[in-house]
Amino acid sequence: QVQLQESDPGLVKPSETLSLTCSVSGASIRGHYWSWIRQFPGRGLEWVAYFYNSVTTNYNPSLKSRATMSVDTSKQQFSLRLSSVTAADTAVYYCARLGKADYISFDYYYFDFWGRGTLVTVSS
Amino acid sequence: DIVMTQSPLSLSVTPGEPASISCTSSQSLLHSNGHNYLDWYLQKPGQSPQVLIYLGSKRASGVPDRFSGSGSGTDFTLKISRVEAEDVGVYYCMQALQGPRTFGGGTKVDIK
Numbered sequence: 312q313v314q315l316q317e318s319d320p321g322l323v324k325p326s327e328t329l330s331l332t333c334s335v336s337g338a339s340i341r342g343h344y345w346s347w348i349r350q351f352p353g354r355g356l357e358w359v360a361y362f363y364n365s366v367t368t369n370y371n372p373s374l375k376s377r378a379t380m381s382v383d384t385s386k387q388q389f390s391l392r393l394s395s396v397t398a399a400d401t402a403v404y405y406c407a408r409l410g411k412a413d414y415i416s417f418d419y420y421y422f423d424f425w426g427r428g429t430l431v432t433v434s435s
Numbered sequence: 436d437i438v439m440t441q442s443p444l445s446l447s448v449t450p451g452e453p454a455s456i457s458c459t460s461s462q463s464l465l466h467s468n469g470h471n472y473l474d475w476y477l478q479k480p481g482q483s484p485q486v487l488i489y490l491g492s493k494r495a496s497g498v499p500d501r502f503s504g505s506g507s508g509t510d511f512t513l514k515i516s517r518v519e520a521e522d523v524g525v526y527y528c529m530q531a532l533q534g535p536r537t538f539g540g541g542t543k544v545d546i547k
Contacts, residue, residue: 356484356527356538371535373436405483412489419490421474421531425483 313337315406315426323400323433329393333406333426340384344409344420347380347391349402350428357402360391361409396433403428437462437530441539448518449547456542458511458528464491465508472532475504475513478541479524487526488513520546 318332333345346361362368362380370378374393382389393400410423438461448454464471471491476484486495488504491511501516515522523546528539 354525354541356529356541358536358538373535407483412493415490417468417470419470419472419531421486421489421495422476422484423486423495425485428483 313408313424315408315424317404317406317426317429319429320431323396323431324435325397325433326395329391329396329400329431329433331391331393331404331406331429331431332388333390335387335389335408338408338424340382340387340389345382345389346407346409346422347378348405348407348422348425350405351402359393359404362389398433401431401433403430436534437464437532437537439528439530439537439539441526441528441542443542444540445543445545447545447547448515450520451517454515454518454522454544456513456526456528456544458506458513458539460509460511460530462533463508464511464530464532466532471507471511472530473504473506473511474529474531475502476527476529476538477522477524478527479521482524484527515544518544518546 314336316334323329344363347359360370365382377394379392405428407422407425409420412419440459442457464473473491475488478484492504503514525541525543
């Protein structure tokens with residue numbers, strides 16, 4: 312069973328950089344898509360970013376280049392850094408895997424495993 | 436970005452009765468391969484979201500067959516044939532066709 316666990320940065324001050332790490336077990340980080348998704352206090356969900364094999368990364372344009380994903384395959388961890396945070400970045404942050412759907416003739420991916428989420432609060 | 440709109444906002448259902456949730460997208464989610472790039476997720480209280488349906492109508496592994504997805508283009512429906520107590524939570528649709536994946540605002544289902 313694939314398991315993901317987010318780190319817990321807790322409180323981050325406005326204008327600083329949020330750093331999150333996701334630890335993966337039960338599957339190799341190599342050969343899969345890994346993603347960050349956040350959930351705002353009003354329950355809305357927003358996809359943040361994903362990467363594949365340390366080479367391909369894709370970010371939500373709404374983040375205006377503030378986000379950077381990285382990976383440490385030796386530790387089975389991937390990370391998210393979000394710079395210049397404001398109160399609007401307060402959310403529960405989830406890491407998740409984009410798993411490939413089986414038994415179809417083309418590539419399709421959906422979020423099949425999620426971490427439990429970590430609440431990040433941006434406040435002075 | 437593709438905007439996803441769900442209705443109703445909330446739903447109160449008697450156990451054993453059916454339930455239906457609608458999801459509308461601002462652009463067609465029908466891919467040239469003939470499939471709709473639309474997923475459904477359920478977030479149970481205190482838990483992370485979990486996938487129920489992908490490609491509009493395919494049940495993910497382990498999902499009970501009382502859940503079904505239908506629709507095409509811009510209009511989609513998630514149906515629960517007979518609601519059980521464990522089905523409470525917030526249901527989200529999400530498009531995976533174009534640009535950043537975007538979610539609907541969610542439909543909260545509880546038991547009467």
